[in-house]
Amino acid sequence: MIALLFFAALLWDEAGAWGFKDGVLHNSIWLERAAGVYHRESRSGKYQLTYAEAKVVCEYEGGHLATYQQLEAARKIGFHVCAAGWMAKGRVGYPIVKAGANCGFGRTGIVDYGIRLNRSERWDAYCYNPHECGGVFTDSKHVFKSPGYPNEYENEQICYWHIRVKYGQRIHLQFLEFDVEDDTACMADYLEIYDSYDDINGFVGRFCGDELPDDIISTGNLFVLFM
Numbered sequence: 001m002i003a004l005l006f007f008a009a010l011l012w013d014e015a016g017a018w019g020f021k022d023g024v025l026h027n028s029i030w031l032e033r034a035a036g037v038y039h040r041e042s043r044s045g046k047y048q049l050t051y052a053e054a055k056v057v058c059e060y061e062g063g064h065l066a067t068y069q070q071l072e073a074a075r076k077i078g079f080h081v082c083a084a085g086w087m088a089k090g091r092v093g094y095p096i097v098k099a100g101a102n103c104g105f106g107r108t109g110i111v112d113y114g115i116r117l118n119r120s121e122r123w124d125a126y127c128y129n130p131h132e133c134g135g136v137f138t139d140s141k142h143v144f145k146s147p148g149y150p151n152e153y154e155n156e157q158i159c160y161w162h163i164r165v166k167y168g169q170r171i172h173l174q175f176l177e178f179d180v181e182d183d184t185a186c187m188a189d190y191l192e193i194y195d196s197y198d199d200i201n202g203f204v205g206r207f208c209g210d211e212l213p214d215d216i217i218s219t220g221n222l223f224v225l226f227m
Ligand SMILES: *[C@@H]1O[C@H](CO)[C@@H](O)[C@H](O)[C@H]1NC(C)=O
Pocket: 118, 119, 120, 121, 122
């Protein structure tokens, strides 16, 4: 269970200080609509899931492997991940919003590896789950809680919270209470925080256990919390 408070603080109001450059932050505005689609990797790391295992990962969380169309719909509104994953019907690919030399061969779109004949190949997974929990907050102060708080969080449930404030503002996230099942490497239950939709550069941290995390201040006008 977690309870969090955030408030937006106008810490830096210099126009253009963080850009909507290169499409990333710009796209982020719309991403909450893509939140039904998400990326998953094996608990043992990147590119470890066979097709059957990828299906199980999504189904365990109440969803299923995303179709190509669902992934593309998510991509069109900002979903960008630099890792190939299984989709429905044994297809493999990944969504690229921002062209980059290190990912997607400098192109945007779904990088499509096609339908794999060998279902024992190991990739990540793209799941679709319309029943997720979470929310989108744009107000300047808000307290929110995990579902059922203060009771146990149901660990099959996937939640995304998107906190977005005005361009030029930053977000101050403060934890009021925190208790997420502890395990050795925060593998099973955890809260992850990103401050952009870039899955690598935007990663802020992963938290579990019952120690109250320190306050966190965003670098831009966005936080995404995933649990
Ligand atoms: C299928 O992929 C697995 C994992 O990459 C590999 O070990 C296996 O040899 C492949 N099978 C065939 C028939 O190519």
